[in-house]
Amino acid sequence: xxxxxxxxxxxxxxxxxxxxxxxxxxxxxxxxxxxxxxxxxxxxxxxxxxxxxxxxxxxxxxxxxxxxxxxxxxxxxxxxxxxxxxxxxxxxxxxxxxxxxxxxxxxxxxxxxx
Amino acid sequence: xxxxxxxxxxxxxxxxxxxxxxxxxxxxxxxxxxxxxxxxxxxxxxxxxxxxxxxxxxxxxxxxxxxxxxxxxxxxxxxxxxxxxxxxxxxxxxxxxxxxxxxxxxxxxxxxx
Numbered sequence: 001x002x003x004x005x006x007x008x009x010x011x012x013x014x015x016x017x018x019x020x021x022x023x024x025x026x027x028x029x030x031x032x033x034x035x036x037x038x039x040x041x042x043x044x045x046x047x048x049x050x051x052x053x054x055x056x057x058x059x060x061x062x063x064x065x066x067x068x069x070x071x072x073x074x075x076x077x078x079x080x081x082x083x084x085x086x087x088x089x090x091x092x093x094x095x096x097x098x099x100x101x102x103x104x105x106x107x108x109x110x111x112x113x114x
Numbered sequence: 115x116x117x118x119x120x121x122x123x124x125x126x127x128x129x130x131x132x133x134x135x136x137x138x139x140x141x142x143x144x145x146x147x148x149x150x151x152x153x154x155x156x157x158x159x160x161x162x163x164x165x166x167x168x169x170x171x172x173x174x175x176x177x178x179x180x181x182x183x184x185x186x187x188x189x190x191x192x193x194x195x196x197x198x199x200x201x202x203x204x205x206x207x208x209x210x211x212x213x214x215x216x217x218x219x220x221x222x223x224x225x226x227x
Contacts, residue, residue, distance in 0.1 A: 009154075034215070043118070043204055043218035044157075090156060099164070100145050100208040100216055103173075106156040 002027045002095045006105035013081045014113050021076040021108045023091030032094035033074040039087045081112045116141045118219035120205050126225045133192040135222050137205030144210025146188035151202040163188055195226045
C-alpha cells in the first residue's frame with residue numbers, strides 16, 4: 001500500500017539553528033513528492049515538490065528538501081530557522097499516475113523558539 | 115494568484131441536519147478535492163472531481179456526497195450530520211495536468227452538536 005510517514009509529531013528548534021522535518025514514503029513507481037505548510041486557522045500552502053532531476057529541491061521561504069531514493073525519504077530542511085517558521089508541516093505523495101490525487105502524512109508541528 | 119474560496123469558515127449544525135459546504139475556484143482548474151483534517155490523522159481525501167459532473171470516492175467517502183454542476187464549484191454534502199463529522203474541511207483545486215500543485219482554501223470548521 002502507498003503511504004507517507006512523518007515520524008515526529010513535533011520538532012523544536014532554536015531560532016538561527018538548522019531544522020529538519022522528516023518524511024518517508026512508500027509508493028510504487030517513481031514518486032512525486034510534496035511539502036505543504038499550514039499556519040494556524042489557515043489552509044495549506046505549497047512549499048516545494050520533487051518530480052525528477054536534482055535530489056535537492058529548493059522551495060519557498062528558504063526551505064529545501066532532499067530526495068533519497070535508497071532511504072525512501074524526502075526530508076524538509078532549512079539552514080537557519082525563524083520564529084515565523086513555526087507551523088504545521090505536511091509531506092505528501094502522488095498516489096495515482098496522471099492525477100493530482102495525493103495522500104498526506106499526519107503532519108509535524110515545528111516550534112521555533114527565540 | 116489562484117483563489118480557492120470556501121464560503122463558510124465556521125459552522126455549527128445539529129445532529130441529523132443536512133449540511134452543505136461550498137467551494138469555488140477562479141482559475142478554471144479541472145480537478146477539485148475535498149479533504150478532512152483531524153489531529154493526528156493528517157488530511158484524508160473524501161471525494162475528488164476531475165471534470166464537471168465527474169467524481170470519484172476518496173479514502174473516507176462514507177456519510178458524504180458531492181456535487182459538481184459547474185467547473186468552478188464543488189460542494190460537499192453531509193446528508194445527515196453526525197458528531198463524528200465534527201472536523202476541519204479543506205477544499206482544493208489543481209489544473210489537472212501532471213506535475214501541478216494543489217491549491218487549498220482556508221478551510222471550514224464544522225461542529226456538529
